[in-house]
Each structure stands twice: as C-alpha cells, then as structure tokens.
Amino acid sequence: MPENSTEVTAAGIARLAGVGRAAVSNWRRRHADFPKPVGGTETSPSFALPEVEQWLRDQGKLAEVPLRERVWQQVAGHPAGAVPALVHTGCALLLLRISPKTWPEIAAAPDERMAGVLSLALDKALTARFGPATEAGRAVHTPSGTELLPSVPLLRAVAELAAGTGARETFEFLLGRQLDANPRQYTLTPPGLAELMAALVETAERPARTVLDPAAGTGALLRAVADPAALYAQETDPDLAALTALRLALHTDTGCALAARTADTLRADAFPQLAADAVLCHPPFNERNWGHDELAYDPRWEYGFPARTESELAWVQHALAHLRQGGTAVLLMPPAAASRRSGRRIRADLLRRGALRAVIALPAGAAPPYGIPLHLWVLRKPGSGAHPSPELLLVDTAEPAEPASGGQPSAAGGRDRLDWQAVHRAVLDAWRSFEDSAPAGDRPGAGRSVPVIELLDDDVDLAPARHLPPPAAAGGPGELIRVRERLTETLGRTGDLTPPAVTLSGPAHWPLTTVGELARAGALQLRTGGSGTGGGPVLTEHDVLGSTAPSGSLPTDGPFEEPVLVEPGDVVVPVLGGGSAARVIDDATAGAALGRNLQLLRPDPAALDPWFLAGFLRGTANNRQASSYASTATRLDARRLQLPRLPLVEQQRYGERFRALAEFEDALRLAGRLGGQLVQGMYDGLTDGTVAPK
Numbered sequence: 001m002p003e004n005s006t007e008v009t010a011a012g013i014a015r016l017a018g019v020g021r022a023a024v025s026n027w028r029r030r031h032a033d034f035p036k037p038v039g040g041t042e043t044s045p046s047f048a049l050p051e052v053e054q055w056l057r058d059q060g061k062l063a064e065v066p067l068r069e070r071v072w073q074q075v076a077g078h079p080a081g082a083v084p085a086l087v088h089t090g091c092a093l094l095l096l097r098i099s100p101k102t103w104p105e106i107a108a109a110p111d112e113r114m115a116g117v118l119s120l121a122l123d124k125a126l127t128a129r130f131g132p133a134t135e136a137g138r139a140v141h142t143p144s145g146t147e148l149l150p151s152v153p154l155l156r157a158v159a160e161l162a163a164g165t166g167a168r169e170t171f172e173f174l175l176g177r178q179l180d181a182n183p184r185q186y187t188l189t190p191p192g193l194a195e196l197m198a199a200l201v202e203t204a205e206r207p208a209r210t211v212l213d214p215a216a217g218t219g220a221l222l223r224a225v226a227d228p229a230a231l232y233a234q235e236t237d238p239d240l241a242a243l244t245a246l247r248l249a250l251h252t253d254t255g256c257a258l259a260a261r262t263a264d265t266l267r268a269d270a271f272p273q274l275a276a277d278a279v280l281c282h283p284p285f286n287e288r289n290w291g292h293d294e295l296a297y298d299p300r301w302e303y304g305f306p307a308r309t310e311s312e313l314a315w316v317q318h319a320l321a322h323l324r325q326g327g328t329a330v331l332l333m334p335p336a337a338a339s340r341r342s343g344r345r346i347r348a349d350l351l352r353r354g355a356l357r358a359v360i361a362l363p364a365g366a367a368p369p370y371g372i373p374l375h376l377w378v379l380r381k382p383g384s385g386a387h388p389s390p391e392l393l394l395v396d397t398a399e400p401a402e403p404a405s406g407g408q409p410s411a412a413g414g415r416d417r418l419d420w421q422a423v424h425r426a427v428l429d430a431w432r433s434f435e436d437s438a439p440a441g442d443r444p445g446a447g448r449s450v451p452v453i454e455l456l457d458d459d460v461d462l463a464p465a466r467h468l469p470p471p472a473a474a475g476g477p478g479e480l481i482r483v484r485e486r487l488t489e490t491l492g493r494t495g496d497l498t499p500p501a502v503t504l505s506g507p508a509h510w511p512l513t514t515v516g517e518l519a520r521a522g523a524l525q526l527r528t529g530g531s532g533t534g535g536g537p538v539l540t541e542h543d544v545l546g547s548t549a550p551s552g553s554l555p556t557d558g559p560f561e562e563p564v565l566v567e568p569g570d571v572v573v574p575v576l577g578g579g580s581a582a583r584v585i586d587d588a589t590a591g592a593a594l595g596r597n598l599q600l601l602r603p604d605p606a607a608l609d610p611w612f613l614a615g616f617l618r619g620t621a622n623n624r625q626a627s628s629y630a631s632t633a634t635r636l637d638a639r640r641l642q643l644p645r646l647p648l649v650e651q652q653r654y655g656e657r658f659r660a661l662a663e664f665e666d667a668l669r670l671a672g673r674l675g676g677q678l679v680q681g682m683y684d685g686l687t688d689g690t691v692a693p694k
Helices: 010-017 021-030 049-058 067-076 082-098 102-107 111-130 145-165 167-181 191-201 238-251 311-321 341-352 420-435 477-497 515-521 541-546 610-617 620-625 648-688
Strands: 007-009 045-048 210-213 230-235 257-262 276-281 323-333 356-361 375-380 391-396 447-451 512-514 524-528 537-539 571-574 598-603 627-629 634-636 642-644
Touching: 007 010, 007 049, 007 067, 010 021, 010 045, 010 049, 010 067, 045 049, 049 067, 067 082, 067 145, 067 167, 082 102, 082 111, 082 145, 082 167, 082 238, 102 111, 102 145, 111 145, 111 238, 111 257, 145 167, 167 238, 191 276, 191 323, 191 375, 191 420, 230 238, 238 257, 276 311, 311 323, 311 341, 311 375, 341 356, 356 420, 391 420, 420 447, 477 648, 512 515, 515 524, 515 642, 541 571, 571 610, 598 610, 610 620, 610 642, 610 648, 620 627
Parallel strands: 210 230, 210 276, 230 257, 276 323, 356 391
Antiparallel strands: 007 045, 323 375, 356 375, 391 447, 512 642, 524 598, 571 598, 627 634
C-alpha cells in the first residue's frame, strides 16, 4: 500500500457499494482475498481505499466510485484526520476561486514540489481574504508544504470535483458530510432558523451591511445574511473557526470584507471597537464557566452584572455592546432566560431603556436542544436622546399553521415536521407590524404588544405564553362541533372496518424465502433513503409510523444528488426502533423522496403482491429474527425478513386481508387523534367559558 494512502472503515465500504455494514462483514468472512486491515482497531478496522475499490470492481460489486464519494472517503480517511483535510480542501478551493489560472501550473508539478509551491500560493490567497498571518487570532493558518504533502492526492481530486460542481458547492458537500458524521460534536443552527434571524435584522430603513456573530459555530447565521458589506465571526474552537472562515469566504464575494477570529469571545473579545449594524448569535446555553469571576468590572455590563447562572444575559450584553446606535441584534435563547429570578434585574433594565424589543417563542424542534421551545430575543441599541419604546412585542409560534399532513396533528412532532414557512410568516408579520407602529391587536395565542409597565413586576417574566390572550378552544366552539361530527363519522367507519371473527387453525409450515433472496432473483429491488437534493417533499420515518403525508423536504443547496423517489406499490419499512411497520405507497404519496432510516422494497407485480409483502413484513417474530440489537438501538436488516413461497393468487388473497387491516388501523389512528383534539378542546372551552356545561 502506498504511504499515506487513504483509509476507509467498514461503514465507508458499505456506502461505496450501496449495502449495509452486515454485508461487508459477510464479505470479510467469506472471501479470503478481501483486503486486509491496515489500521484502526480490532473492533473497528480500516482498509486501504484503493485496495477496497479494486476488490469491489473485481467482484462486480462496484462499476465505478462516484468522484464525490471518492473525495469524501479521502477526507474521512486522511492520515491527519478529517478536519485538517477539510481545512486543506477549503484553502485549495479558495485559491481555485480567487486565482483559477494558478491551479493548473501548481497541479502539474510532482507531489512533493506541488505541496511546497501550493503552500506559498495559499499564503497569498489567505492573506488577501483574511489579512496577514501575523494578525492575532486569524482563524485560518497557512499550511506548510510538509502538512500539505499527504493531502496532495485529495486536493487533485477536489479540484476535479470543483470543476464540475463549483468550489462553494464542493466545500458545502464535504462539510455537510462531516457535520452529519459527527452530530454530537457540533451544535447546528438549522437553515430555516438562520434565515428567520437574518430577516429580523434586515429592514429597508436599517440595512444590515456589517454583521457580527460572536459565537459563529458553523457559520450558518452569517451565511443567511443577504448582500453584506462586512462579516465578523468569532469562535472558540480553532478547528471549527477555520472551517467556518473558509465556508464564509467561499460563500461571499471578494467585495465583502471578512474577519474570522478564534478566541473565547467573552474573555478575549476579538473586535472590541466594532459597532456593527447587526449581531446574530446562537450562544452556548447554561455555561457556568463563562468568565464570571474574571469579568466582574467589564464595561460591557451596561445593564447589570450577570449572575454565574446567567451566561445568556452576558451574551445579550456583549451583542448590545457591539451594535451601532439603532442597530439590531437577534439571539437564540433558552426559555428559562425569560423567567429566571436571577436575571430579573437585567431584564428589567433592558425593558426600561428600550433595548429589548421582542421575545418570540419558537416551536419545539426549531433548534437543538430539540425537545424544548426556544426563544428569539430581538434587541436594539438605544440611541442618544431617543425615547425608550413603551411596549414589548411577545409572539408565540408553537402552533403557527396547519401541519403538512392535511390538518392532522403530528404524532411525532419535532424538527422533521416543522413548517418554517408558516413560522417565518407568523413572526415577520408580527414584527413588521410592530416596527411600523401599526396596532397589532391581540391575536389569541399568537402575539401581542405588551406595555412595558405591565411587565415590570417582581418577577419580570417575559415568557410569551404568560402574557398572551388564551387561544380559542380547538379553533372555537364551531370547530369543536365539526371535530365531534368527524369523530362520530370515523367511529362508525371503524365499526364497519372491524375484522370479522377469526377462524383458528394450527401454525402454517410454508416453505420460506428471504427478502435478500428475492432481490437477488430479481423479484424485488431494495433501495435505501436519506440522500438527495433539489427540493421537494420527503417521506420521513415519522410519516411511515404515523401513516401521514410526506412532511419533510429535500435541501435545495449543495450539488445536485438524485433522490430515491417512491412509486405506487412500493413497500417502505423503517430500519430503526424495533417496531413492526410497513407502508404501501399509494398514488397520493408517490413522487416523494425516501427519507433517512427507511428502506424501500419495490416488488415486481408479476411475482409479488405489495400488500402480501407488507403484511408478512410486519410479523412480530419475523421482525425479531431480522433485527440486531445494540446497547441503545435496534436495527432491522430488511434482507433477512422472511416470506412464505406462495402462488400469486394466494398472495393476493392474503393481500386483500392485509389491506383491510391497514384501513382499519388508519381509521383507529384518526379516531384517536380526533378524540384527543375533542377532549382537549372541551377542557379548554369549559375552563375559559366558551363552552357551557350541560
């Protein structure tokens, strides 16, 4: 194996070949010529990527590795680690973008000479974009020729990929893969939330030309700013700061000034003299070690010295300290920051001086931690001589609009079902009306302009739900009547669909086959979901479990990747969780992309009845024998699921019975949802007086 050859794990081999990891384990046991491990550990070995590719081709299991997949495997298996590989990649892509004619000359040299020449060229490009290397805290340091040498094969492949997809799209793809592969290592700001926060600071009267993010993370907030003149980013983690700086450099035009620094923001402010038009920030929550003891006399605490438990209020005041007069800041905050007693004096001073303009409660699932409804605080730097605002806007978007499933409440809820368009509409309409001094009025359960004097009590509790008019019970008394009528109709239909009395018999002893054997025989196709770009609906795991309409959506950015689209008659099964579920795709769902943690079985209608297939896949014993168990999860291997060998006519007889059971199950599920809606609506109506007891 060549020195510094890229290594790949069993999971990477499975991705290359489009199979599960269990198949890779089987190949290692059954094929003596399978490549030997060259690194890793006994439980997680790694293999030389060139040897693996050649073996897969020799076995007919791989026609050709897609270039983007090859590049990612080189990043993931880089001898120095994925993050240094991504930094080298981002630097090379920046050079390609700034000076595209330079690259062919550099790439024509032998590897060792190319590394040395490339280091000099990168130093010029990085200095042009980020300032001189001597500048304190510059996020991206110029890699030396020695550091670049192991990356030369990777960078040649990256340049080839960028020639077809673009420098920015290439880096977004690779960075996205890194973030997906390490979800616990990074705190992400979802694109929908980033766009909302950027929209809140941008108005015709106050354009956000210079923007600061003092806790930049992956750069999502600054990427969402439209047409900035200057972006300022600070991030404590040096590796993440470098990746974010390169991401922003590739995302913006060279006419946009860009300053990215790495340092602890509260302890070592990299931009002490900056007065920006806007500040966007997703700060770390519940930090005890934020510098309370060292920063007691810091001039940023204009509204009061935050308690040790109030790190979020320290970030609020840091943001205000870096705004010009009249500038706007939007911070993502935990809901406790609006009501903790230890922060009430600072909240009161923010209100008295007109610095806090709005508190917006987001739906649960808007951002991590996904289980709680986070808040947005909108702040404005008071101007000299300006009168403080007499009102605070409170908005609650917990239920911004009907869910995507056609008005049915979500059984799962959370981030996969969040309707960002509805959230944007609800928040921006309320904020712009408030900004225009239009009388917003009281929108039950949604928003209200509250006089500051009403909030300055002993608690200074700013949680929107505590001050908003109560929502009308389930849409009002008229809606309760309609829900009751639908429930009555559904219960009647449920009775009609109830299965007839069963005829008992002994266990059947059919000859069995497996899904894997049927796939090899061509009786069905197996596809795995989770990839694809270009927009459009996505059938998620929750949609399959809840029998609801597709509620996800494909990303629109990044290089185009063909999604797996479902067709009528396909059978979709979840692969995580340990339950037994299978959904037959109908005409209404057809055309949606297959989501993550789902496997699609596409039967040949001349050989397999889809309802027969789905029904037998749901058997408890069948799922148990086809599942593997880890310490925290259960995973289904669809290839091991068993089916009886029956003639097509007999399959169709079973299929009709399974179809009837599915209709009965859907009716029960709808009745449960309507019943829960009616019960809660009655409780709400009786307690707020809109429904009278009889």
